[in-house]
Amino acid sequence: MEPVKVGLLGLGTVGGGTVNVLQRNAEEISRRAGRGIIVSHASARDINKPRICKTDDIQLTETPIDVVSDPEVSIVVELIGGDTLARELVLKAIANGKHVVTANKALIAKHGNEIFSAAQKQGVMVAFEAAVAGGIPIIKAIREGLAGNQIEWLAGIINGTGNFILTEMRDKQRDFDSVLAEAQRLGYAEADPTFDVEGIDAAHKLTILASIAFGIPLQFEKVYTEGISKITGEDVDYASELGYTIKHLGLSRITDAGVELRVHPTLIPKRRLIANVDGVMNAVLVKGDAVGPTLYYGAGAGAEPTASAVVGDIVDVVRVLTSDPENRVPHLAFQPESLSDLSILPIDEVETAYYLRIAASDKAGVMANITTILADNGISIDSMLQKEHKSDEKAAIIIITHTTIEKNMNEAIAKINALEAVNGDVVRIRLEHLDAD
Numbered sequence: 001m002e003p004v005k006v007g008l009l010g011l012g013t014v015g016g017g018t019v020n021v022l023q024r025n026a027e028e029i030s031r032r033a034g035r036g037i038i039v040s041h042a043s044a045r046d047i048n049k050p051r052i053c054k055t056d057d058i059q060l061t062e063t064p065i066d067v068v069s070d071p072e073v074s075i076v077v078e079l080i081g082g083d084t085l086a087r088e089l090v091l092k093a094i095a096n097g098k099h100v101v102t103a104n105k106a107l108i109a110k111h112g113n114e115i116f117s118a119a120q121k122q123g124v125m126v127a128f129e130a131a132v133a134g135g136i137p138i139i140k141a142i143r144e145g146l147a148g149n150q151i152e153w154l155a156g157i158i159n160g161t162g163n164f165i166l167t168e169m170r171d172k173q174r175d176f177d178s179v180l181a182e183a184q185r186l187g188y189a190e191a192d193p194t195f196d197v198e199g200i201d202a203a204h205k206l207t208i209l210a211s212i213a214f215g216i217p218l219q220f221e222k223v224y225t226e227g228i229s230k231i232t233g234e235d236v237d238y239a240s241e242l243g244y245t246i247k248h249l250g251l252s253r254i255t256d257a258g259v260e261l262r263v264h265p266t267l268i269p270k271r272r273l274i275a276n277v278d279g280v281m282n283a284v285l286v287k288g289d290a291v292g293p294t295l296y297y298g299a300g301a302g303a304e305p306t307a308s309a310v311v312g313d314i315v316d317v318v319r320v321l322t323s324d325p326e327n328r329v330p331h332l333a334f335q336p337e338s339l340s341d342l343s344i345l346p347i348d349e350v351e352t353a354y355y356l357r358i359a360a361s362d363k364a365g366v367m368a369n370i371t372t373i374l375a376d377n378g379i380s381i382d383s384m385l386q387k388e389h390k391s392d393e394k395a396a397i398i399i400i401t402h403t404t405i406e407k408n409m410n411e412a413i414a415k416i417n418a419l420e421a422v423n424g425d426v427v428r429i430r431l432e433h434l435d436a437d
């Protein structure tokens with residue numbers, strides 16, 4: 001049988017890795033797929049640029065639409081990123097009857113509903129394993145492996161750059177900017193690194209995970225998103241003293257009131273496995289009603305880890321090329337007509353625990369005032385720590401609370417900020433126990 005021909009859009013880090021993996025493991029891949037798979041066409045912005053892969057047998061072009069329109073190409077692999085040109089090319093590929101594999105989380109999170117609907121009409125597949133957590137096959141795990149469960153919640157470290165920065169700040173007291181520059185050099189960071197540090201990249205990925213976990217349409221615009229740029233070494237140290245690690249988490253939970261969809265720095269008990277996922281590594285914790293908590297760990301970025309997911313998707317597509325479109329695994333895990341319209345909870349309605357750091361004058365009655373405000377707002381204290389700054393008679397008061405509704409905490413923080421003895425704004429970081437319940 002003729003090998004299946006793949007056209008790559010983009011020959012950068014992931015594109016180069018994909019060519020290398022397909023070439024190096026060609027025999028194993030063909031034994032798995034039942035056919036050979038070759039990259040026959042590829043587009044790049046500058047075809048003369050040095051590459052990490054050999055391109056001798058690939059027809060190169062600087063015009064991506066040529067790849068998408070070439071009748072020889074059966075599978076288009078979109079690796080150019082962004083959501084403008086990528087969207088046009090992917091929709092064109094679908095219109096041309098080609099299957100699509102993409103690593104583009106922004107594209108799927110923002111335009112996935114439109115893309116899947118177009119793909120369904122054309123009877124083609126759109127696979128996107130590489131869009132979330134790089135090499136970890138988390139889409140497949142939730143969509144297929146956990147298909148017998150009601151997913152209750154999931155929480156993930158899904159931005160390698162952010163995790164790398166927090167780890168280096170904690171372990172080596174390195175400053176934020178130098179660690180970010182290193183992540184950029186290593187090819188982990190997004191083209192616009194604010195996507196990493198402000199949580200946008202994680203929000204794209206969480207949008208996708210929540211859809212396949214709960215059978216809801218993709219709703220990127222409803223994700224509450226907070227990055228790591230305001231985390232200080234001081235908070236990392238106090239959290240550690242109290243038995244917690246600060247991680248940047250994407251978290252989605254189904255509740256009676258709706259679906260929580262939030263990305264923010266989070267204190268996690270140090271004893272949780274996920275609290276020990278360091279450096280550029282990613283991990284996703286998924287709680288199913290039948291299986292209990294399950295944890296998926298691996299490289300979340302980089303050429304070959306991401307290529308591993310891209311090639312896995314290509315093999316999947318090749319395996320079912322000739323199958324009836326109605327009998328394929330649905331794009332978002334649930335049959336399109338069975339997606340639910342569960343509402344996404346605004347952050348004010350979310351229930352979580354908190355770490356608070358309050359800078360206050362060290363004098364009688366301050367602590368009593370603060371604890372009274374918390375009590376008046378129905379917030380119960382779990383533990384407390386006071387650090388003296390003898391030189392300026394100021395104290396840092398650190399409070400860990402039990403869970404409460406975010407709007408109660410907002411009211412309490414506003415009142416604490418208004419106390420005369422309190423200096424500056426209260427620092428608030430959410431806290432999750434991530435236990436088996």
Ligand code: HSE
Nearest residue numbers: 159160161189190301
């Ligand atoms: N910038 C992303 C990260 C790349 O650091 O996780 C993988 O999506």
